[in-house]
Amino acid sequence: MxxxxxxxxxxxxxxxxxxxxxxxxxxxxxxxxxxxxxxxxxxxxxxxxxxxxxxxxxxxxxxxxxxxxxxxxxxxxxxxxxxxxxxxxxxxxxxxxxxxxxxxxxxxxxxxxxxxxxxxxxxxxELAASAQGSVREWGDLRLDVGARRVWIDGDEIHLTPTEFDLLVCLAAAPGDVLSRERLLAEVWGWAEASGTRTVDSHVKGLRAKIGADRIRTVHGVGYALEVGAER
CATH class of the missing domain: 3.40.50.2300 (Response regulator)
Structure with missing residues (x-):
């Protein structure tokens, strides 16, 4: 580095x-x-x-x-x-x-x-450079990966860089449950699983901004983005 x-x-x-x-x-x-x-x-x-x-x-x-x-x-x-x-x-x-x-x-x-x-x-x-124009929508949730911007019902939601990366990771497989260990590896780049509480804290912060019902917890496993039918 x-x-x-x-x-x-x-x-x-x-x-x-x-x-x-x-x-x-x-x-x-x-x-x-x-x-x-x-x-x-x-x-x-x-x-x-x-x-x-x-x-x-x-x-x-x-x-x-x-x-x-x-x-x-x-x-x-x-x-x-x-x-x-x-x-x-x-x-x-x-x-x-x-x-x-x-x-x-x-x-x-x-x-x-x-x-x-x-x-x-x-x-x-690198992701932003390769994802120019990459916009996805699920109901009233709109995610522009290249511009690193998020909207809910037309109102822009201001996320921290980590919250945005966490949302992108969950949105890559909407509805699928991603383990805390996988989120640590993909979002934080950690190879070991000692920081799962970090994941929980950031999920709590993300829920406070986009709505608690949008992220489902599977106890003992991880989290999934609940987005409904994609438009």
């Missing part, structure tokens, strides 16, 4: 130094910020390819940072949180985070998550 510029926003010096060293060792350029206002300023100045963002920050928190930078330009965000609380995770996903890690975490896992997010960016660009 080619060198990418990563913005690391972390106010704990020990963690920040360790993450910087590990990402640099994997060939990335790392730009640092230590608080909310500094993170937004660094994002505007350095135009990073990915942001690693702590939730608890001086100035204003990581959720507000994520909301502000996503309003400037969509970018993959990996959030670091000290609390493994579903409500906190859902807030992060709602403001545009793509993934999260709970402290303390293994550096190897952080590097793997970063690599997976960057691969998804590349795949999304």
């Amino acid at each position: 080619s060198e990418r510029r990563i913005l690391l926003v972390e106010d704990e010096p020990t963690i920040g130094a360790a993450v910087t060293d590990r990402l640099t060792a994997h060939g990335h350029e790392v730009v640092r910020a230590w608080d909310g206002p500094g993170a937004v300023a660094a994002f505007e100045e350095h135009d990073p390819d990915l942001v690693v963002l702590d939730v608890m920050l001086p100035g204003f928190d990581g959720h507000e940072v994520c909301r502000r930078i996503q309003a400037i330009r969509p970018v993959p965000v990996l959030m670091l949180t000290a609390r493994d609380d579903e409500a906190d995770v859902l807030v992060g996903l709602a403001v545009g985070a793509d993934d999260y890690l709970t402290k303390p975490f293994r550096m190897r896992e952080l590097v793997a998550r970063v690599a997976a997010l960057l691969r998804r960016v590349d795949r999304a660009a």
Whole structure:
């Protein structure tokens, strides 16, 4: 994978130094910020390819940072949180985070998550280039893969990059149940199944935006997109 510029926003010096060293060792350029206002300023100045963002920050928190930078330009965000609380995770996903890690975490896992997010960016660009004009409709749900846009009953729905990729994956086989492991592999690019809770959290966020009844849960297996008859 080619060198990418990563913005690391972390106010704990020990963690920040360790993450910087590990990402640099994997060939990335790392730009640092230590608080909310500094993170937004660094994002505007350095135009990073990915942001690693702590939730608890001086100035204003990581959720507000994520909301502000996503309003400037969509970018993959990996959030670091000290609390493994579903409500906190859902807030992060709602403001545009793509993934999260709970402290303390293994550096190897952080590097793997970063690599997976960057691969998804590349795949999304390739898919968009090959899917120009690819529009599908099921009832009042309209999906334009090339433009990465979604409408329900004529109203555009704003999804995060991960939510959109998840919807595209489910829409590729409407009505079919896709396992959490398959979704992890195809959407997140993970070869192991330790992140199935990540899938559940993103499905919950997607349901909140497109309607809970559009995604069927098969307990112990996975999820299916319920779209009715295709027009």
